[in-house]
Amino acid sequence: MSSRPKRTEADPFASVRAATDAHRAVHGCGAYPYSNGALLGALAGAANARRILELGTALGYTALWFAHGAPDAVVDSVERDEEHVRIAREHVTANDLDGHVIVYHGDFADVLSGFDSGYDVAFFDGFTPSPPVLKTMRALLRTRGVLISANLTHSGKETEAYRAGLLNRKVWLTAFVGPEAETAISIKL
Ligand SMILES: C[S@@+](CC[C@H](N)C(=O)[O-])C[C@H]1O[C@@H](n2cnc3c(N)ncnc32)[C@H](O)[C@@H]1O
Known part of the structure; x- marks a missing residue:
């Protein structure tokens, strides 16, 4: 048997993740940080993304990962909770990512109506997904x-x-990942 030590993933934003967990315990909100920040960074990097859209900033954990994975990208992240927006902006500044991550305050439906199309990557992490948001x-x-x-x-x-929408093979190429297929990665056809 190999005595090689177990590899542990380094998370450059572990402190933001921990801050999100601590905040949630006090705020009683639904700010659960996404389980696999590195996956998001790697996908954004593989797509050579220049424009990334995120729905559900919380305290900025995943937005920071996207910016880390795609250093030439601008990440537009949308969040309706005022306190989350305030703290997320602090985390963006603390990580020297002002101008690379922009946190918009408001409901998805209102904010997205002002955005231009052409995003390379979009991430939905705003509680329950619904067909209109898709x-x-x-x-x-x-x-x-x-x-x-x-x-x-x-x-x-x-x-x-x-889910059914993502499985329409005429318009999306979809792969499911994570425990119980919690996440889907889809290409817009
Ligand atoms: C699961 S948390 C996001 C976690 C974050 N992506 C991370 O990994 O740290 C979901 C966030 O979406 C926000 N949210 C939920 N529905 C929203 C809506 N309709 N418009 C804007 N923000 C919304 C919540 O306030 C919450 O902060």
């Missing part, structure tokens, strides 16, 4: 852009319909 993200992504959808284990008809 439609909006699709319109904002460029053809062959990458959509990453989290929270697909949430129960209910909205999530089921969202």
